[in-house]
């Protein structure tokens with residue numbers, strides 16, 4: 502791990518018409534090659550922060566540096582260098598898996614034989630080749646999540662944003678997704694991800710940022726966070742100690 506790939510300073514966001522800010526001054530940095538996990542209760546601001554970082558939502562104030570440069574100048578190049586796996590499945594239900602992947606590949610400028618070989622490679626990796634020509638609306642939740650992920654990595658991004666990539670999937674699909682993400686990270690892809698699955702995050706992440714009510718309240722490696730929290734045996738204990746047990750609805 503080396504230079505920061507992304508640095509955020511005092512990022513604030515209040516949505517139009519909202520009474521309360523969703524982000525209240527977030528500062529953090531993610532190093533190149535790292536897996537950074539953003540954890541927090543419902544409504545903490547995780548999706549808002551990811552959406553700002555990948556250019557979908559504008560911040561109210563604050564700065565974001567991508568490889569030490571402001572992101573505003575080179576949005577087109579940045580879009581080629583990042584991949585985004587949204588929380589909601591972003592696939593065309595009436596198209597087949599292959600047609601969806603052809604669409605996303607073309608969006609990233611991949612065409613022809615190169616595109617077909619990439620699609621085949623990733624379908625094999627995610628054990629979905631048998632379903633390539635089936636419509637997405639006939640897929641299980643776990644299959645949809647795997648295709649959703651492939652759609653975002655075919656262009657080999659350097660930085661991958663994942664918003665709850667394993668929500669609602671069975672253990673088999675979860676394991677396949679996490680194994681592939683570990684492989685991608687080993688090959689150099691930086692990953693920023695959110696999850697409510699704390700055991701998964703504890704295993705997967707180099708660094709964790711715990712966010713609550715729009716503020717980062719703790720950050721560090723899972724082991725350091727556990728050691729620093731009196732009585733904590735795992736990340737879930739840390740999380741509950743820091744964010745308390747009050748329901749957020």
Ligand SMILES: Nc1ncnc2c1ncn2[C@@H]1O[C@H](COP(=O)(O)OP(=O)(O)OP(=O)(O)O)[C@@H](O)[C@H]1O
Nearest residue numbers: 516517519523541542543544545546547548549550
């Ligand atoms: N488009 C929007 N307009 C107004 N308020 C919003 C919008 N999106 C999110 N919010 C509010 O911003 C706050 C943070 O929401 P956000 O979705 O970022 O949280 P989260 O940590 O991702 O939650 P979850 O774990 O439930 O996905 C919440 O109070 C939410 O209601």
